[in-house]
Amino acid sequence: MSPGARNKVAVLSFLLLVLLLVPILLPSAFHLRVAALVWISATAALGLALLMGLAGQVSLGHAGFVGIGAYATALGPKHLGLDPLASMALGTLAAGLLALLVGRPILRLKGHYLAVATLGLGILVHLVLVSEVAITGGPDGIQVPRLELFGRRLVGPELWYWITGIVLLLAAWVALNLEDSSTGRALRGLHDSEIAASVVGVDVARHKLVVFVIAAVYAALAGGLFALFNRFVTPDVAGFLRSIELVTMVVIGGMGSIAGAVVGAALLTVLPQALTLFHEYEHALLGLLIIIFMVFLRQGIVPGLAGFLARRRSA
Amino acid sequence: MAELVQLFFAGLTTGAVYALVALGFTLIFQASEVVNFAQGEFVMLGGMVTVFAMKAGLPLPAAALLAVLVAVATGVLLHRLAIEPAKGATVVTLIIVTIGASILIRGLAQIAFDKQFHALPAFTGDEPLRVLGAAILPQSLWVLGGAAAIVFGLWLFMERTLLGKAVRATAANRLAAELVGIDTRLVLALAFAVSAAIGAVGGILVTPITLTSYAVGTLLALKGFAAAMLGGIGNPVGAVAGGLLLGLLEAFAAGRISSTYKDGVAFIVILLVLFVLPRGLFGRRAVERV
Numbered sequence: 001m002s003p004g005a006r007n008k009v010a011v012l013s014f015l016l017l018v019l020l021l022v023p024i025l026l027p028s029a030f031h032l033r034v035a036a037l038v039w040i041s042a043t044a045a046l047g048l049a050l051l052m053g054l055a056g057q058v059s060l061g062h063a064g065f066v067g068i069g070a071y072a073t074a075l076g077p078k079h080l081g082l083d084p085l086a087s088m089a090l091g092t093l094a095a096g097l098l099a100l101l102v103g104r105p106i107l108r109l110k111g112h113y114l115a116v117a118t119l120g121l122g123i124l125v126h127l128v129l130v131s132e133v134a135i136t137g138g139p140d141g142i143q144v145p146r147l148e149l150f151g152r153r154l155v156g157p158e159l160w161y162w163i164t165g166i167v168l169l170l171a172a173w174v175a176l177n178l179e180d181s182s183t184g185r186a187l188r189g190l191h192d193s194e195i196a197a198s199v200v201g202v203d204v205a206r207h208k209l210v211v212f213v214i215a216a217v218y219a220a221l222a223g224g225l226f227a228l229f230n231r232f233v234t235p236d237v238a239g240f241l242r243s244i245e246l247v248t249m250v251v252i253g254g255m256g257s258i259a260g261a262v263v264g265a266a267l268l269t270v271l272p273q274a275l276t277l278f279h280e281y282e283h284a285l286l287g288l289l290i291i292i293f294m295v296f297l298r299q300g301i302v303p304g305l306a307g308f309l310a311r312r313r314s315a
Numbered sequence: 316m317a318e319l320v321q322l323f324f325a326g327l328t329t330g331a332v333y334a335l336v337a338l339g340f341t342l343i344f345q346a347s348e349v350v351n352f353a354q355g356e357f358v359m360l361g362g363m364v365t366v367f368a369m370k371a372g373l374p375l376p377a378a379a380l381l382a383v384l385v386a387v388a389t390g391v392l393l394h395r396l397a398i399e400p401a402k403g404a405t406v407v408t409l410i411i412v413t414i415g416a417s418i419l420i421r422g423l424a425q426i427a428f429d430k431q432f433h434a435l436p437a438f439t440g441d442e443p444l445r446v447l448g449a450a451i452l453p454q455s456l457w458v459l460g461g462a463a464a465i466v467f468g469l470w471l472f473m474e475r476t477l478l479g480k481a482v483r484a485t486a487a488n489r490l491a492a493e494l495v496g497i498d499t500r501l502v503l504a505l506a507f508a509v510s511a512a513i514g515a516v517g518g519i520l521v522t523p524i525t526l527t528s529y530a531v532g533t534l535l536a537l538k539g540f541a542a543a544m545l546g547g548i549g550n551p552v553g554a555v556a557g558g559l560l561l562g563l564l565e566a567f568a569a570g571r572i573s574s575t576y577k578d579g580v581a582f583i584v585i586l587l588v589l590f591v592l593p594r595g596l597f598g599r600r601a602v603e604r605v
Contacts, residue, residue, distance in 0.1 A: 120582030287419025
């Protein structure tokens with residue numbers, strides 16, 4: 001097996017193992033709900049991990065795409081009488097199209113200019129969701145209808161645990177294949193040096209656009225799943241802090257690592273749940289923990305751990 | 316005409332605050348290449364500490380001084396405890412560190428103060444001045460005068476003092492600055508302290524007009540960042556111009572087009588400008604060396 005294929009099998013079997021073990025070890029409805037939230041966040045973080053880790057492009061507004069997916073799923077049935085699942089598909093498509101449309105001019109930018117442009121994009125989506133009260137329900141949020149499939153209502157934490165878990169597994173499979181494809185190699189190349197990549201014939205602009213659209217589609221998919229699972233969405237899903245949360249998941253887990261995105265998502269979803277015990281100190285502690293993680297585990301949890309294991313083995 | 320003058324002064328006043336935040340961004344960025352998203356929290360601290368110190372019985376000047384000192388101490392601690400240890404980390408990691416710091420500062424402010432909105436009394440009365448038919452608050456003049464004084468003072472410091480020259484040398488080339496004996500760590504700490512002071516003064520000046528709460532920092536930081544980028548990052552003149560321009564555009568958009576989307580103006584403008592000029596209005600032409 002090639003190293004790429006070996007890595008693929010390792011990451012997917014790790015995910016599958018976790019997916020099977022969680023319901024055995026933590027069978028309560030609350031834990032399954034939190035786990036489903038982790039799988040949803042991880043799906044969004046995966047897309048961002050491809051954009052940031054593989055291609056080296058930052059997005060500080062990625063929650064905007066999550067918001068598009070979530071609100072499409074909520075608004076389609078309400079205003080157009082569409083099926084929630086079809087609305088979710090349309091929302092994902094819409095997010096992909098938006099990324100395609102704005103991707104080219106935005107991805108021309110570098111470093112902090114790229115950061116501020118993506119930040120602006122996310123904030124504008126959030127602002128529309130807050131302001132168009134007649135359509136979106138404004139800051140109070142909006143109900144999402146129950147999903148029905150073949151005349152059966154899809155309810156219950158256990159069912160949603162498996163739906164979101166399987167979507168994550170598929171998303172990870174696609175991401176791993178992308179990493180190990182010619183597109184993946186082109187992206188790694190332009191990450192290291194855009195000039196060098198273009199000299200050897202990589203269409204830099206097109207490849208960046210492709211990964212940006214994929215990242216947007218992942219985010220919108222996660223947003224749609226969240227809407228269907230939570231059955232209520234507020235504009236917060238598209239807020240600046242959510243965008244930062246997604247970026248932090250990718251970085252805390254380990255920038256270049258697919259497994260890292262999942263670990264980061266788990267940490268940043270479970271941590272706030274645990275921190276609610278500290279009531280009013282919740283936000284202060286979250287900020288403090290983010291700083292500590294970033295200062296002491298700069299390369300991220302998964303690469304940090306892998307490096308530690310490799311050193312032990314060679315010692 | 317009266318309405319235009321009114322909007323112009325309103326825009327200039329908010330623009331002056333954005334300019335101060337953008338200037339703070341620029342100072343820290345020049346010295347360290349760090350984009351400090353906690354910049355808005357200094358503005359918040361300036362307003363909130365003054366409010367609560369006055370509630371405790373201090374007169375306004377003393378309360379304001381205390382607020383600036385608290386902000387400066389916060390800035391120095393931020394540099395010492397978060398930025399310095401993360402030295403050498405990637406741009407994104409450093410951005411996350413400063414956002415973590417802003418969440419931390421906001422969380423602490425929420426515990427130390429409260430979640431309410433607070434006002435300060437205007438420094439010299441609330442009687443509006445009549446200019447060409449428009450009513451202008453005297454506090455607006457305080458904001459504009461204060462911002463102008465800060466910009467001028469900073470210029471004097473940078474151009475005329477040895478320490479200011481050390482800051483500029485560090486910004487130009489850190490290694491070379493170290494080679495000629497400049498303590499760049501001190502320069503960085505200084506940049507954080509001065510940025511914090513500038514932000515806090517802005518917060519104190521504008522609170523009588525806009526009110527303050529523990530949460531005002533986030534949006535200010537984002538708009539200040541947009542203003543700094545609009546001018547081309549690392550360029551103090553561009554930062555001030557970008558801030559004033561954003562304030563004016565925001566006021567005219569709110570007055571003439573839609574007040575709902577006022578907060579979006581900054582980001583629409585930055586997107587449009589960057590699509591045409593990828594390095595901001597005053598950014599240098601990009602030359603990539605291979």
